[in-house]
Amino acid sequence: MGKIIINGGNRLTGEISVSGAKNAILPILAATVIGGKESTIFNVPKLRDVEVMEEILLSLGSRIRRIDKMMWVDSKPIDSIRIPEELVGEMRSSIILMGAMLGRCGEIIISYPGGCEIGHRPIDLHLKALRELGVEIEESHGLLHCKARELKGAEIQLDYPSVGATENIMLAAVKAKGTTIIRNAAREPEIVDLQEYLNRAGARVNGAGTSVIIIEGVDRLTDVTHTTMSDRIVAGTYMIASAMTNGEVIINNIVTEHLQAIIAKLREAGCLVYSNNSSLKVVNTNGIRPIEMIQTLPYPGFPTDMQAQMMALLSIANGTSIISETVFESRFKHAEELIRMGANIKIFGKVAVIKGVKELTGVKLNAKDLRGGACLVLAGLAAMGTTEIDDIYHIERGYEDLHIRLQELGADIKVVK
Ligand code: UD1
Numbered sequence: 116m117g118k119i120i121i122n123g124g125n126r127l128t129g130e131i132s133v134s135g136a137k138n139a140i141l142p143i144l145a146a147t148v149i150g151g152k153e154s155t156i157f158n159v160p161k162l163r164d165v166e167v168m169e170e171i172l173l174s175l176g177s178r179i180r181r182i183d184k185m186m187w188v189d190s191k192p193i194d195s196i197r198i199p200e201e202l203v204g205e206m207r208s209s210i211i212l213m214g215a216m217l218g219r220c221g222e223i224i225i226s227y228p229g230g231c232e233i234g235h236r237p238i239d240l241h242l243k244a245l246r247e248l249g250v251e252i253e254e255s256h257g258l259l260h261c262k263a264r265e266l267k268g269a270e271i272q273l274d275y276p277s278v279g280a281t282e283n284i285m286l287a288a289v290k291a292k293g294t295t296i297i298r299n300a301a302r303e304p305e306i307v308d309l310q311e312y313l314n315r316a317g318a319r320v321n322g323a324g325t326s327v328i329i330i331e332g333v334d335r336l337t338d339v340t341h342t343t344m345s346d347r348i349v350a351g352t353y354m355i356a357s358a359m360t361n362g363e364v365i366i367n368n369i370v371t372e373h374l375q376a377i378i379a380k381l382r383e384a385g386c387l388v389y390s391n392n393s394s395l396k397v398v399n400t401n402g403i404r405p406i407e408m409i410q411t412l413p414y415p416g417f418p419t420d421m422q423a424q425m426m427a428l429l430s431i432a433n434g435t436s437i438i439s440e441t442v443f444e445s446r447f448k449h450a451e452e453l454i455r456m457g458a459n460i461k462i463f464g465k466v467a468v469i470k471g472v473k474e475l476t477g478v479k480l481n482a483k484d485l486r487g488g489a490c491l492v493l494a495g496l497a498a499m500g501t502t503e504i505d506d507i508y509h510i511e512r513g514y515e516d517l518h519i520r521l522q523e524l525g526a527d528i529k530v531v532k
Contacts, residue, residue: 119504119518121495122527123477127362129524133350133369134160134515135184135343138208139305142282143312143341144168145211147188148175149218149289150316150336158343159186163512167206174199175216190219198225206512210238211279213261214286217250222262240280244271248287248295268293268332276301276326276413282309288330289318297328303414304373308344315339347373348420349514352489354378355424356521357397358386359431359497364524367394376417380409384428405434405471411442423449423490430458431497432471440465449487452480456494456502477502482509489514496526 135158145168147154159165159181169179169186176193179186196216203209207228216223228238242252242259249267253260268291271284281301288295300306302324310323316339319331350369357364358381371378371390378388381397385404389396406429411419419442429436430453440446447467450460455478459470477500482488488510495502504510507530510517518528 117507117530117532119492119495119507119510120529120531121477121492121502121504123495123498123500123502125360125496125525125527127357127360127364127496127521127524127526130365130367131353131520131524132367133345133353134158136160136305136308136346137162137164137513138278138303138348139308140165140343141168141208142211142286142305142309143343144172144188145215146286146309146312147172148177148190148193148212148215149286151191151193151219152316152336153338154188154190154316155340156186156188156343157184157341158345159184160343160346160515162515163508164206164208167202168209171198171202171209171212174202193219196220196222196224198223200226203228208279210241211282211286213241213245214283217245217261217263217266217287218290221264221266224258224260226257227259240273240275240277241283244273244280244284245287247271248284248291250287266291268295268330270296271298273297273299275299278303278306281306281328285309285313285320285328285330288332289313289320289336290334291330291332293332295330295332298326300326300328301413302326304344304347304370312339312341315341345369348418348486350374351377351418351421352424352493352514353520354381354388354395354397355428355493356496356524358384358399358403359428359493361399362524363396363398365394365396369393369395371395376415377421380406380417380425384432403428403432403471405429405432405436408437408439410439413442419443419446420486422446423486424493426450426460426467426469427453427490427493429469430460430471430494431473431475432469435468435470438467438469440467448483449490452483452487452491453494455480456498474499476500479503480505482506485509485513489517492517492521492528496521496528
C-alpha cells in the first residue's frame with residue numbers, strides 16, 4: 116500500500132507518450148479465450164487491472180508469456196469454467212468473461228462483480244441480452260451460473276448504450292449460430308478496437324463505432340496478432356496536468372479524434388490546444404476560465420472517466436462552473452477531498468457547482484477510486500505545499516508509472532511504499 120507525495124507548484128513541460136488503453140485491452144484479453152488459439156498482443160499497458168485479468172486467464176488454464184509490452188496468450192489448454200471470486204471482487208470488468216467463456220465453453224460460473232466504487236453498477240443489461248442469445252442463468256448465493264447448449268444469434272435492443280454489455284454481447288455472438296444485431300450499442304473507440312481484434316481472428320463483426328453492430332457467427336477462429344489502441348483517458352489526464360500547472364506538454368501516440376470532447380472543453384477553459392492526428396500540445400498561460408456546463412455522456416460526448424480530473428481543473432478556475440454527471444450515480448467522491456484542499460464545491464445529486472478558488476493547499480488525502488485518485492494527483496500538482504495521497508492502488512489500476520511520467524515533465528512527485 117503506497118502513498119504519493121507531491122510538492123506542488125512546478126510547471127510541467129516536455130513530451131510524453133501515452134500507453135495502451137486499459138479499457139481496450141481488458142475486453143481483448145477476455146476475447147482471447149473464445150477461439151482456443153494463440154493471440155499476440157502489442158502495446159499492453161502495465162497496470163494492476165491487466166494483471167488481474169492475466170491471473171483470471173491463468174486460473175482458467177490459458178498459458179501466458181509477457182515480454183515488456185507484448186503479451187502472448189494461448190487459450191487452447193482452458194479446462195475450468197469458474198472465475199475465482201477474489202479476482203472478480205477486485206475488478207468489475209471481469210464480467211466481460213461471461214460472453215467470452217459462453218462462446219468458448221458454453222458455460223461459466225462467476226460471482227457478482229466488484230471493482231471501482233462508483234455508485235450502484237448493475238449488470239441487468241448484460242444478463243437480459245445473454246438470455247436473448249439462448250443463455251440460461253441461475254443466480255444463487257452471489258454466484259451466477261450461465262449455461263448455453265447453443266448460442267443463437269438474436270436482435271438485441273439495448274435500453275442504454277452500456278460499454279460492457281455491448282462488449283459482452285459481441286463476445287458471446289462471435290461463434291453463435293446465425294446473425295446478432297445490437298441496436299443502441301455503445302460507440303466508444305475501445306469497442307472498435309475489440310472489433311478489429313475479433314475480425315483479425317476470423318470473426319465477422321461490423322458497425323462498431325456506430326450504434327448498430329452486426330455479428331455474423333462463425334464456426335472457428337484463428338491465431339491473431341493485434342496492437343492495442345492508445346489510452347484516451349490517460350492522454351486527457353496529462354492534458355489537464357499541463358493546463359493546471361501553466362504548463363506546455365506535448366502528448367504523443369494518441370488518436371486526436373478520440374479526444375475531441377476533452378479538447379473542446381479545455382479550449383473553453385482558455386487553454387491553447389494544438390494537434391495533428393497523433394499528437395497534441397496543451398499550453399496554458401492565462402489561468403483557467405470557468406466552463407458553463409460539462410455534461411458527461413456516452414461517446415462521443417464528454418467521458419465520465421474524465422469528470423473527476425476536470426473538476427480538479429475547474430476548482431482553480433476564475434469563476435463558477437457546473438458539471439452534470441449523467442452516466443454514473445455517486446461519482447463525486449473526489450469532491451470531498453478537493454474541498455479539504457480548499458476547493459469550493461457544492462453537490463446537488465448528479466450536479467456539482469464548482470466556484471473556482473485562487474489556490475488549493477496540499478493536505479493528506481485518500482484516493483477513493485481510480486479517476487478520483489487521478490484528480491487528486493492533478494490537484495496536488497497545482498496546490499501550494501505538500502499533498503499526500505493514500506490508497507494509491509486505485510490509481511495503479513489504470514495509470515502506468517504515473518509518478519515517473521510526471522517527474523519526467525518536471526513535477527516534484529514520488530511514491531513511498
Ligand atoms: C466502461 C468503462 C468505464 C467507463 C464506462 C462508461 C471499461 C472496463 N470500463 O464501464 O471506465 O466509466 O464504461 O464510459 O471499459 N448499467 C446498467 N445496467 C447494466 C450495465 C450498465 O444500468 O447492465 C449502467 C451503469 O450502472 C452506468 C451506465 O449504465 O450507470 C454505464 O455503464 P457501462 O457503459 O456499462 O460502463 P462499464 O462497461 O461498466
